Amino acid sequence: MRKLSIFIWGIFFSFLMFGNSFAEQPGTIQLNHAISSFQEYLIHAGLENIQVQLARHQTIWIRYENRRYRNEVTALGIVFAYASECFSFAEQFIIVPKYRNVPLKYIKVDRDIFQQFINNEITGTDFIEHLEICYQPVSEKPLIGYASPNAQSSLLKIDLITSPGVKAQFARPDDPAQLQFNFLTDVSFTMAPGLQFDGQWIIPLYNEFQRKEDKHRVGQLLLSQFMRFPSSTFFTLSAGLFNYGCVGISTQFKRFFWHDRFSLSARLDYLKTNSLNELLQADLPFGNNLSYLFQAQYHFEQINFKTRLTWGQYLLGDRGWRIDIVRQFHELELGFMGIWNQSLEFLTGMTLKVPFPVSRHPYPGKVRIRPPRFIPWNYRYLPCFDGLILNVGDNFEDIAHQFSISFIRANINQLKIATKYVKLEEPNRSESFLAKRGQ
Amino acid sequence: MRQTIRLMQMLLFLMGTIIGSGLRLPAIAGISLAGTSGLINIPTAEVITDQQVTIGMGYINRHSAYLERGHCDNFPFYIVLGYLPRLEFSAGVTFVPGQKSYDGTDTYKDGVVSLQYLLLKETKFLPAIAVGTRDIYSFILLNTTFVVGSKTILQQSSTKFRLHLGYGSDIIDRHLGVPKKDRKFPVGHTIVGLFGGLEISWKEALYYMLEYDSQKINSGFRFRLHPHFNFDLHFLNMKNLSGGLNFSFNL
Numbered sequence: 001m002r003k004l005s006i007f008i009w010g011i012f013f014s015f016l017m018f019g020n021s022f023a024e025q026p027g028t029i030q031l032n033h034a035i036s037s038f039q040e041y042l043i044h045a046g047l048e049n050i051q052v053q054l055a056r057h058q059t060i061w062i063r064y065e066n067r068r069y070r071n072e073v074t075a076l077g078i079v080f081a082y083a084s085e086c087f088s089f090a091e092q093f094i095i096v097p098k099y100r101n102v103p104l105k106y107i108k109v110d111r112d113i114f115q116q117f118i119n120n121e122i123t124g125t126d127f128i129e130h131l132e133i134c135y136q137p138v139s140e141k142p143l144i145g146y147a148s149p150n151a152q153s154s155l156l157k158i159d160l161i162t163s164p165g166v167k168a169q170f171a172r173p174d175d176p177a178q179l180q181f182n183f184l185t186d187v188s189f190t191m192a193p194g195l196q197f198d199g200q201w202i203i204p205l206y207n208e209f210q211r212k213e214d215k216h217r218v219g220q221l222l223l224s225q226f227m228r229f230p231s232s233t234f235f236t237l238s239a240g241l242f243n244y245g246c247v248g249i250s251t252q253f254k255r256f257f258w259h260d261r262f263s264l265s266a267r268l269d270y271l272k273t274n275s276l277n278e279l280l281q282a283d284l285p286f287g288n289n290l291s292y293l294f295q296a297q298y299h300f301e302q303i304n305f306k307t308r309l310t311w312g313q314y315l316l317g318d319r320g321w322r323i324d325i326v327r328q329f330h331e332l333e334l335g336f337m338g339i340w341n342q343s344l345e346f347l348t349g350m351t352l353k354v355p356f357p358v359s360r361h362p363y364p365g366k367v368r369i370r371p372p373r374f375i376p377w378n379y380r381y382l383p384c385f386d387g388l389i390l391n392v393g394d395n396f397e398d399i400a401h402q403f404s405i406s407f408i409r410a411n412i413n414q415l416k417i418a419t420k421y422v423k424l425e426e427p428n429r430s431e432s433f434l435a436k437r438g439q
Numbered sequence: 440m441r442q443t444i445r446l447m448q449m450l451l452f453l454m455g456t457i458i459g460s461g462l463r464l465p466a467i468a469g470i471s472l473a474g475t476s477g478l479i480n481i482p483t484a485e486v487i488t489d490q491q492v493t494i495g496m497g498y499i500n501r502h503s504a505y506l507e508r509g510h511c512d513n514f515p516f517y518i519v520l521g522y523l524p525r526l527e528f529s530a531g532v533t534f535v536p537g538q539k540s541y542d543g544t545d546t547y548k549d550g551v552v553s554l555q556y557l558l559l560k561e562t563k564f565l566p567a568i569a570v571g572t573r574d575i576y577s578f579i580l581l582n583t584t585f586v587v588g589s590k591t592i593l594q595q596s597s598t599k600f601r602l603h604l605g606y607g608s609d610i611i612d613r614h615l616g617v618p619k620k621d622r623k624f625p626v627g628h629t630i631v632g633l634f635g636g637l638e639i640s641w642k643e644a645l646y647y648m649l650e651y652d653s654q655k656i657n658s659g660f661r662f663r664l665h666p667h668f669n670f671d672l673h674f675l676n677m678k679n680l681s682g683g684l685n686f687s688f689n690l
Contacts, residue, residue: 303489303523327522329490329690334522346615348576 038062038086039151041422045078046363048154049101053147058091065098065154070359070373071331072097072402073411076107077418080114085422087111097403099396100226101154101193105403108132118419124412133403135232135256154190157364161186163356163372165202167209169379180213181206186220186372194226219243226396232256238392244315246271248289250392260404261301267293269390271315291315293389304328304406306335315388322387324351328401330410331355337380339387347387349380469646469661469669470685472497473573473581473629474517474531475553478636479659479673480629480652483603484567484589486527486557487687493519495669495685503655503675504535505581505629506549511537515683517551525557527571533581552576566590572611573629579614580627583607585634597642604635607653630654648673 035052042050046068053061062083066075076095083093093114095107109131117127165182183203190196200219207213224238233255241247248271256263269291293312300306308324320341327334333353340346353374361370401407408415468485470493471477476485487493499505499513506513517531531551538547555571566588574581587605594600607630614626629652636650646661659673659682671683 305523332690334520348615 034086035148038082039148041082041086042079043152045075045082045422046360047075047079048152048157048364049098050151051148055094058089059094060087060090060092061094061096063096063098063103065101067154067159067364068361070355070361071411071414072399073408073414074359074418076403076408077415078422080109080415081118081419081422084111084114084118097399099399100190100196102226102228103137104135104228104396104400106132106134106137107403118416124409124415127415128405128409128412131405131408133260133405133408135260135400136230154364156189156191156366158187158189158367159364160367160369161188161372162369163375166375166377168377169209178208179206180204180209184219191223196224196226198222198224220391222392224392232260234396236392236396242271243391244388246315246390248272250390252392254397261299263295263297265293265295265297267291267295267312269315271390291317291390299404299406301404301406304404304410310387310389314386315390316385318386320387322389326351328407328410331374333374337387341386347380349378351379352377469671470495470517470519470683472499472515472671472673472681472683473553474515474519474529474551475555475571475573476519476527476569478603478638478648478650479657479671479675481603481634481636481650482555482569482571482573482585482587482605482630483601483636483638484557484559484561484569484587484605486525486555486569487519487521488689489521489524490690491521491687492690493685493687495519495683497671497683498681500675500679500681503657503679503681505627506533506535506547507538511535511547515551527555529553529555549580550577551581561590575611576615578624579611581629582609582611582626583628583630584610585630587634599640599643601638601640602635603638603650604633606633607631 031054038052039050042064047064047066049063049065051061051063055061060083062079064075064079066072069075069078076097079095080093083090083095087093090111092108092110095109096103097105097107113122113127113130116122117124161184163184163186165180165184167180167182169178181204183205185201185203187199187201188196199221202217202219204214204216218241220243221241222238223240224236227235227237229235233253235254236250236252238250239248242250248269250267250269250271252265252267254263254265271289271291291313293310293314295308295310297306297308304327306324306326308326310322310324311320313319314322318341320339322337322339324337325335332355333351335351337349337351338346339348353376355374356372358371362368468476468483468487469478470487471482472480473482474495474497475482476487477483495517497513497515497517499515501507501509501512504511504513512535514534514536515531516534517529519527519529522528529552533549533551535547535549537545539545540547551574553571553573553575555569557567557569559565559568561567567590568586568588570586572582572584574583585605585607587603589601589603592600592602607628609626609628609631612626614624632653634651634653636648638649639647644663646663647658648661649658650656655676657673657675658677659671662670662672664670667687669685669687673681673683675681
């Protein structure tokens with residue numbers, strides 16, 4: 001009798017304490033089924049590191065990493081579409097795209113709003129106005145009870161990236177047009193959350209630049225650790241062989257402010273750069289193995305335009321100011337730079353990043369061969385190497401930028417096109433599908 | 440000469456077909472021979488729209504050319520980009536066949552980078568105002584830094600009269616973006632002093648242009664054969680036949 005009364009009181013207090021949340025939640029079996037179906041669909045779409053959690057007020061947290069679609073908006077559209085189909089009881093989604101299995105950004109959207117957008121009841125502009133995107137995690141804590149395990153891990157999955165390497169220099173007084181074509185093979189894989197290995201082998205095809213660049217050589221051999229801290233702060237530590245033949249360590253702190261529009265970063269590189277001198281075959285002012293840079297960046301959301309102001313000691317030991325402006329047109333990026341220092345006074349250059357015309361890469365597997373996402377090209381007046389900044393491989397900001405309001409606005413069609421990729425199938429096949437993929 | 444007349448006949452026939460079909464083409468900025476928004480040589484207070492790209496080429500008769508005048512024809516090739524709202528960025532190369540180049544070939548090449556910014560849009564009473572500078576980077580041979588105003592003075596059904604007036608300066612007197620040792624070469628300027636022009640458009644498809652570019656008077660026609668395609672025919676110094684064509688698209 002006593003046990004029965006304790007049981008009844010227990011139920012009564014449980015309803016008092018958790019009544020609101022439990023009353024609105026679907027059953028555990030139903031939820032688990034929805035989660036496993038959802039994970040299966042995302043795996044089928046080629047996404048990785050998928051994790052789903054149920055929070056209060058019918059909020060679903062979805063974490064995933066995209067290494068298949070060139071445009072992150074396409075992957076985001078797929079996640080939205082499947083989530084809205086599988087979690088029909090949900091009111092709100094918090095989507096957390098990852099970079100090297102580390103949460104990158106937080107995107108909050110109402111399920112109804114997405115449905116209205118898909119059904120053409122609201123415009124893309126209206127939909128974007130309802131999106132909340134930030135680096136800082138939203139305060140709502142997910143319920144621990146309904147967390148799914150991390151499905152389709154990206155760890156130790158090797159990417160062989162083959163790409164054309166084009167280098168061109170125009171208007172040099174002694175040689176008006178210099179060209180170089182290389183075949184680049186990059187090896188890249190994530191070893192642990194945030195830790196990535198990047199290696200590059202350069203096969204020269206045609207070269208009008210320095211003789212040393214005629215040889216087959218290692219372009220890059222790097223281990224880099226990416227970390228995130230509270231308050232929209234990120235840290236990257238890279239070590240190994242960088243471009244220009246530099247060996248050493250590079251560290252960078254970056255913090256975002258004002259709705260992620262403004263950022264400040266500090267960078268410290270300790271490098272042995274003698275090989276750089278040999279490569280460039282020039283008398284460059286060495287002696288400084290330490291490079292330090294301070295950078296402020298502002299992103300004009302309305303027009304997808306970034307300005308960056310950098311001060312410090314650059315790769316070759318030159319000190320001065322550098323200003324970069326970058327405008328993004330859909331996926332194409334066009335930027336200009338200006339460098340001021342005592343020896344040079346003023347130097348300008350141009351940067352271009354063109355999307356490689358393959359929008360969907362093969363499924364990530366143990367080893368896959370894929371093309372690059374973008375082909376970068378820099379132009380500067382030579383032989384001036386002032387204001388050089390070390391390339392530390394792929395940058396989390398490039399990925400994060402694709403989740404900015406301005407980028408999503410410019411690629412809003414991709415969000416809708418992505419829903420066409422989504423072909424929901426019968427849930428019966430889910431078990432065999434997951435089993436085949438070793439889940 | 441006979442070929443030119445035939446070409447003009449063909450263009451007029453095309454224009455007649457387009458205008459006869461009742462198609463009214465949208466107003467977009469025309470591109471001058473310098474590869475920036477303008478009439479023939481002079482700039483106007485217009486810029487191409489944001490994210491628009493215009494690719495084109497021109498032919499400048501040797502007797503009115505800025506590079507190797509009297510000796511060689513000039514062939515400018517350019518790309519113009521609406522880089523930011525109201526800001527136009529232009530880059531190009533002028534080929535001068537017949538002139539020995541620094542690379543040992545018989546065609547001299549001169550790179551040009553220009554910027555033009557629309558300060559004020561035209562209102563009912565006030566003109567549009569733009570500022571800009573042509574050929575500002577690397578070896579500067581065709582530079583002018585200008586302010587220009589443009590105003591529609593009369594608009595009657597399909598016909599529009601626009602007036603352009605500006606001042607060009609030689610304020611940039613040294614090469615920018617090159618090492619100190621390369622700065623000894625003299626800087627060249629094109630439009631220095633007052634300049635102006637009149638533009639009469641019909642159905643936004645056919646334009647007649649008359650201008651004074653601070654050195655000479657030029658006239659010409661602009662044919663909008665297609666919303667994305669322009670063909671220009673100019674008489675530089677009122678006698679030297681020149682021209683250009685360009686194609687526009689949005690990024």
